[in-house]
Amino acid sequence: MATLVLAGAGHAHLPILTNIPEFVRRGHCVTVIGADDFHYYSGMGPGLLSGDYRPEHTRFDVATLTRRGGGTFVRDRVTGIDPGTRKVHTENSGWIDYDVLSCNLGSSVCLPTGEFDKDRVFTVKPIENLDKFRRSVQATDRNLLVVGGGAAGAEIAANLGCWLSGSGHSAHVDLIAGNVFLADFPAGIRHRVERTLDALPVRLHAGERLAKLERGQAILESGLALPYDRALLATGVTPPLLFAEADLPTGQDGGLLVNRFLQAIDHPEIFGGGDCISFADRHLARVGVYAVRQGPVLLRNLLAALEGEQLTPFRPQNHFLLIFNLGRQQGLLRWHSLTWSGRIPFLIKDYIDRRFMQEYQRCGETNQPHSSS
Ligand SMILES: Cc1cc2nc3c(=O)[nH]c(=O)nc-3n(C[C@H](O)[C@H](O)[C@H](O)COP(=O)(O)OP(=O)(O)OC[C@H]3O[C@@H](n4cnc5c(N)ncnc54)[C@H](O)[C@@H]3O)c2cc1C
Incomplete structure (x- = not known):
């Protein structure tokens, strides 16, 4: 029985969350570590400010989705990765072991200098x-x-x-x-x-x-x-620092460097999608469109990695609406x-x-x- 750990429950992981029953049926354990029980859809975010959308219309209950599918949801923040021992570190729940890891941790905005409230x-x-x-x-x-x-x-x-x-x-x-x-x-x-x-x-x-x-x-x-x-x-936005801190190969901006299979360079058991990765083949804008399109490829490749099967390449489109x-x-x-x-x-x-x-x-x-x- 192999353990798949999903670090972050963002846009690129949504197709995996809805397919947890399939992973479980095939005898795998799935653990999802998410900073919050809910994940918010960025495309509708600005409408939260105008009042066109209410929060409950723009979010996914990723904790319940995980548990209902037969996975384990850990509400916590990922703070580190040890690729050598194949463990993920969390703020409050200690170390969590993985056989295959997928990272969809998003990105953040740097705070400016100065003293402010x-x-x-x-x-x-x-x-x-x-x-x-x-x-x-x-x-x-x-x-x-x-x-x-x-x-x-x-x-x-x-x-x-x-x-x-x-x-x-x-x-x-x-x-x-x-x-x-x-x-x-x-x-x-x-x-x-x-x-x-x-x-x-x-x-x-x-x-x-x-x-x-x-x-x-x-x-x-x-x-x-x-x-x-x-x-x-x-x-x-910038990707999290934890990839560089873990000595994983990163792009110039610090994103987890992945090949066309969304697989970390030199670490075939680590995958990633969305804003937290740097795609080695070419620069991709940090937009939800790519995170969403990477989801189905990640789903196929995580199953393939767990079962020793062939991986599918991600082919980013050149133009998007x-x-x-x-x-x-x-x-x-x-x-x-x-x-x-x-x-x-x-x-x-x-x-x-x-x-x-x-x-x-x-x-x-x-x-x-x-x-x-
Ligand atoms: C205002 C605004 C509007 C946008 N509109 C669009 C749009 O219309 N179309 C478009 O294509 N793009 C849009 N974008 C860009 C889009 O937000 C990102 O490209 C998209 O969110 C990337 O998805 P993601 O899943 O990689 O990251 P995120 O959406 O950031 O998801 C990351 C997830 O990981 C969780 N997480 C983060 N850190 C940790 C941690 N340490 N441990 C555990 N969990 C963690 C977060 O809680 C979150 O659920 C917009 C961005 C902004 C700011």
Whole structure:
């Protein structure tokens, strides 16, 4: 009997969680280590800020899914890997043995320098922070700060702006967009998003970078000081440090270096998917699209690794459909050189996202009361 350990229960592991009964039927033990009983779907995250989606509509009960399938769920954080003895270290549950390990630990946002109140500063990862941020906003707040001029920062500022204007709240959003707002996108997309933000209580600070965050004040590299009541950081994500700390081969950015079978280089018993890996064949953007597409390949390869069978390669697509959620049921779609904005792009995104949720929300999530913790 072999033991499969899943470190993290993110997007790439969802197909494995729903297939735990098959692993068990074949005589394998499955242990899932997850930081939380729930995993939140990033595609619907910005809608948590506008109020279009409620938390229970955007999350998967990964703990119940694991247990119902016959696996063991350990609610804990993975803090280390010892590839030599094939053990995973956790914060509270000690060492856990594996024969085959799969890592889907996501990524995190680095905190800026400076002395600030930690309970007023949130990062966009994990996604449930977006709900926590919204709940933390007080009627007396006047200045909400969003830092980061990429797709996540743009979606967050727009959805936050929609919520503030729709609820009669008198606060506004300052969006610190870095050197170039939406630098990875064509000018047409940038201008459409700028027009959306213009119509909302959002002030775009393009060409400005955050230098440090102090209590109640953001200091920009230009010397400008902006007051803030609460801040949300979307300044880009990095993989966890624990792969480098375990002396596992990593990409330049510290992600677990995997071959086209999503298998760690030099460690055939370790696999990985999603934001925490670096794909050796070519650079992949850290987007949920890849994490989701890697899931079925991981499922096949984990079974194959446990049973000594042939592995299947992951073939990443070169282009993927991108749809921004700009709040108020407005979307902005990009497919190759086509861009399309309005309600229909939003409805397409909403349909795709809800269909994905239906596939993996198998434990009555939408009926479960949401705790504010
Ligand atoms: C606001 C926002 C909107 C986005 N929208 C989109 C979008 O529309 N489309 C798209 O393709 N991409 C989108 N992305 C990118 C997307 O969030 C990521 O690429 C995606 O979440 C990667 O999935 P993942 O499963 O690798 O990681 P995650 O979704 O981060 O999942 C990792 C899981 O591991 C758990 N975990 C983390 N650390 C530990 C630990 N130490 N021990 C145990 N468990 C742990 C976490 O709790 C989580 O459940 C968005 C990102 C943001 C910030």
